[in-house]
Amino acid sequence: MSHRENKAHALSERGNDLYETPAAAVRALLAVEWLPQRIWEPACGPGAIVRELAAAGHDVLPTDLVDYGWEGQEAGFDFLKYERAPHGIDCIVTNPPYKDARAFVEQAVRLCPRVMMLLRFSFYESISRGSILDTGTLARVHCFRKRLPMMHRHGWEGPKASSNMAFAWFVWDVSHHGPTQLGRLSWEDFTDEAGADPVLMAAE
DSSP states (O other), X not given: OOGGGGBOSSOOOOGGGOEEEETHHHHHHHHHSXXXXXXXXXXXXXXXXXXXXXXXXXXXXXXXXXXOOOTTOEESBOGGGOSSOOTTOOEEEEXXXXXXXXXXXXXXXXXXXXXXXXXXXXXXXXXXXXXXXXXXXXXXXXXXXXXXXXXXXXXXXXXXXXXXXXXXXXXXXXXXXXXXXXXXXXXXXXXXXXXXXXXXXXXX
């Protein structure tokens, strides 16, 4: 089924659940995980995850429920209503809306054999999420050693500060069977030369 067949009939407002994450977080992921040529970013937001993956040579399909007005984005597509992944896609990389994080993970691992999600590290501790955490296919969890900076709600104009929550990349892989490998990851090694991170990515 084409991804166009899953276009939402009505858009719901999700802007208050969109958070901007440093692009260095994506660069750090690329340094420790192999990603296929074609990747789906189903909560692409303003598009910075897409930009980082594209800069690394990947062909990215960027979809989102909300239209953020940038060239290449396919808006109005509700990820949670897909019946199957778009043709040729077997890997998802995204940072899902926090309020829908569990639903996004459940849907993603159903649609694709390889899934990488940027989630709060506390996602790992829940008993109720055993059906997606204890299947043996959660291969790796890369927790950032330092809190990610600039994790602010989209449109936030108040004081800027580092996030007070720990985040990690969660990697599901159907070829993995067994315990989850837990490691620590540094985003500071992937900022620009000045130590800043001017490129923000779509993250929720």
